Amino acid sequence: MVKSTPRALKLENLNILIDAVSQKYRTYGPVAKDGENAWEEVKADGELSLGCAATMLPAKHILQPVRLDLYSFKSSGGFQIEEPGFDEKIALFGVSPCDVNAILALDRVFGGRFVDPYYWQRRENALIVASNCTESAEESFCTSWDTGPELYSDYDLLITELADGYLLEVGSQRGKVVVNGLNLPGATQEDLKEKASRLDAARAATKKRLPVPPDDLHQLFEERYDHPIWVPNAEVCFSCGNCTFSCPTCFCFDIRDEVKPSRKEGVRNLEWDSCQLLEFAEVAHHANFRRLRIDRFKHRTIHKLSWMKQQYGLTGCVGCGRCVRWCPSWPVRRGRITSLADPVEIIADMLEPPEKVEGVERPGGVIV
Amino acid sequence: MTANSNSNQKVKAAVFKFTCCAGCQFALLHFFDQQVETLELLDFVYFKMARRKELDEPYELAFIEGGVSAPEHIEQLKAIRKQAKTLVAFGACAAHGGVPAIKDWQTEIDVEERAYPDPLLVSSMKVSPVDEFVKVDHYLRGCPIDEVEFMEMIRSIAADKRPYVREHPVCLECKLKNNICILLMREGVQESMCLGPVTRGGCRVVCTSNMRACFGCRGPMSNPNIAEMVRTFKGKGFSGKDIEMRFTEYAGLSAEFREGARAYYERKAPYYKRKAA
Known part of the structure; x- marks a missing residue:
């Protein structure tokens, strides 16, 4: 992606930008649904619900749908394959900084040693309109990974909410094309200062932090596996x-x-899967690499917090707090009710001296 | 059970009803209307709700609807098993006993006295799922059965391959549909007693999409964490009776849900403690 060359503009209301974007792109954004935010197609500003509150599903389900027909095949006089193809252009409007960082991680996964064409047919032409977070959600800990609340690069357009409108920064040629015809006024020094002070306030409001520096996590999990x-x-x-x-x-x-x-004839299709399900690592003869619940729990935790960094060079956790929010299990730890999936709590667990944990047998001795 | 496209032979199917409300049969009638393929693949030689014809020819595929609740059912079931090459447990009652099995948790004579003037007139017994008596090849779970799963089942049977039935929890489909979490969001109300995390999915989350908690009609998923489900309900302030009733409502005869119904009384929820620093 193009490294950002900030060209700051002032935007009175979002409608102007949404109209401009949706003329060229099929536009998706966070929309209020049952008291939460969800990524759906948007048309006007009134429907959009920006802010730090993370959406239920992240925007990845627009770049890679939860269910997707890859191609249909037929064997009548030779084997034929028919791909539906995808020629639409997608715009993601109001992606929070943590989610942009997550998309960069997905780019590495689907564009590394093996390139996934089904991901890239959507991703390649996607316009990313990011939105800096001027407030902080209770579950988020993005400051620990430096994945928020401010985005520094890798966006096409970036909006920051100000007291009287929005600051709009252009980060790529693609973004420039969208805003070119709008005749927007340039931003003043005061606007840029206001942006900095608002983001500093958001940074200070993010109280939740990882108990150890991210670079030490690999060693921690290796030692205390x-x-x-x-x-x-x-x-x-x-x-x-x-x-x-x-x-x-x-x-x-x-x-x-x-x-x-x-x-x-038939269709080959794709559906999301999860390493937490028993069947995920099952192979022939019902052999299973992760039959025990504890193995699946460990796998998810360590893969997010350490292995993904080893494998792809980017962190697998961006601190958005969705797993904290949506884990249905709320055990008591350190005298408080916590979310089981909360990475901060899990790392705090790991830091406790092993001999202090009472009443549990060593893994392997007990089937969980 | 091979019906190749070359021979264009339909699979001869029969639908039998035991103790249930016949709602799954009714759902099947509805599929005739929605899915023409049903009639292209199957030839129903016996289907009381759809045609008057008596059972007078052999069949390869038997759909068993409902649980077993009378001694004569067992003989009939064994005879069907002998005839059919493939036997499918059709719906929640056949798979797990379903709603009729609620009576299994009470003394038999109390139930009979409530329904009949003289209990000696009936020879009723505890309701059992079909697989207590005969081998079941495939299960179509749910109250009622799901259309997509049914189509996958009969396509697979016609093609003589193993049907693709995922054993994931209801939670998975809820997330993929971008539904809000009923268990987390609707605190303290009866409607938040959602069995989603331990119940087998495949129902396309009709209940939770309409803000109703999961009743667990499809029975337990693979490797469910029942003890944690009980602890969660307990933590939300539900009584032992509430928990027992929720677990025994549709699939109480499955080993896992039976454990849930009893867990509340038998052992403490698995909180864990640490030594003070």
């Missing part, structure tokens, strides 16, 4: 997959063929 605290944690885990589906950097999917009874 057999920490006894994994056992009581896994004991209260539902293995329902809520943490992984709502995670903006989770990318696992399942592929299967739907064959017609004639066995001559």
Whole structure:
């Protein structure tokens, strides 16, 4: 992506920009739904609900739909494959900084050693209109990873809410094309100062922090892989997959063929999958690499917090707080009710000396 | 059970009803209207709700609807098993006993006295799922059965392959549909007693999409964490009776939900403690 060359503009209201974007792109944004925010198609400003409150599902389900027909196949006089293709242009309007960082991580996953064409047919032409967070959500800890509340680069357009309108920064040629015809006034020095002070306030309001620096996490999990605290944690885990589906950097999917009874034709489709489900790591003869709940719980935690960084060079946790919010299990830790999936709490668990954990057997001795 | 496209032979199917409300059969009638493919793949030689014809020809595929609740049912069931190449438990009652099995948790004579003038007139017994007596090849769960799953089932049977039935929890489908979480959001009210995290999905979350908690009609998922479900309900302030009733409502005869119904009384919820620093 183009490194940002900020060209700051002043925007009176979002409608002007939404209109301009939706003329060229199919536009999606966070919309209020049942008291929460969800990513849906948008047309006007009134429907948009920007702010730090994370949406239920992250925007990844627009770049990679939860269910997708990859291609249909037929064997009548030779084998034929027909791909539906995708020629629409997508715009993601109001992506928070943590989610932009998560999309960059997905880019590495789907564009690294193996390139996923189905992801890139949507991603390649996608316009990213990011939105800096001027307030902080209770569950978020983005400042610990430096994935928010401010976005520094990798956007096409970036909006920041000000007292009297919005500051609009252009980060790429693609973004420039969208705003070119709008004749927007340039931003003043005061606007830029206001942006800085608002983001500083948001930074200060983000109270939740990782107890250790992110760089130390790999060593921590390596050393304490057999920490006894994994056992009581896994004991209260539902293995329902809520943490992984709502995670903006989770990318696992399942592929299967739907064959017609004639066995001559069918469709190959994709569906999201989760490492928390028992069947996920099952292979032939019902062998399973992660049959125990504790193994699945460990896998998700360590993959997000340490292995993904080793594998792809970008953090697998961006601190959005969705897993904290949507985990249905709320165990008592350190005298407080906490969310089981909360990375901050899990790391705090790991920091406790192993000999202090009472009443649990070593993993391997007990089937959880 | 092979019906290749070349032979263009339909699978001969029969629908049998035991103890249930016949709602799944009714759903099947509805599919005739919605899914023409049903009639292209199956030839119903016996289906009381749809046609007057008596059972007078052999069949390969048997759909068993409802649980077993009378001694004569067992003989009939065994005879069907002998005839059918493939036997499908059709609906929540056949798979887990369903709503009729609520009476299994009470003394038999109390239930009979409430319904009949003289209990000696009936030879009723505890309701059991079909697989207590005969081998079941496939299960179509839910109250009523799901259209998509049913189509996948009969397509697979016609193509002689194993049907693709995921064993994921209801939570998965709720998340993929961008629904809000009823268990978390609707605190303290009866409607928040959602069994989603332990119940098998595949129902396309009709209840939770309409802000109703999951009743667990499809029975337990693979490897459900029942003890944690009980602890969660308890933490939300529900009584032991509430928890027992929720677990026994549709699939109380499954080993896992039976555990949930009893867990409240039998052992403490698995809170864990740490030594003071």
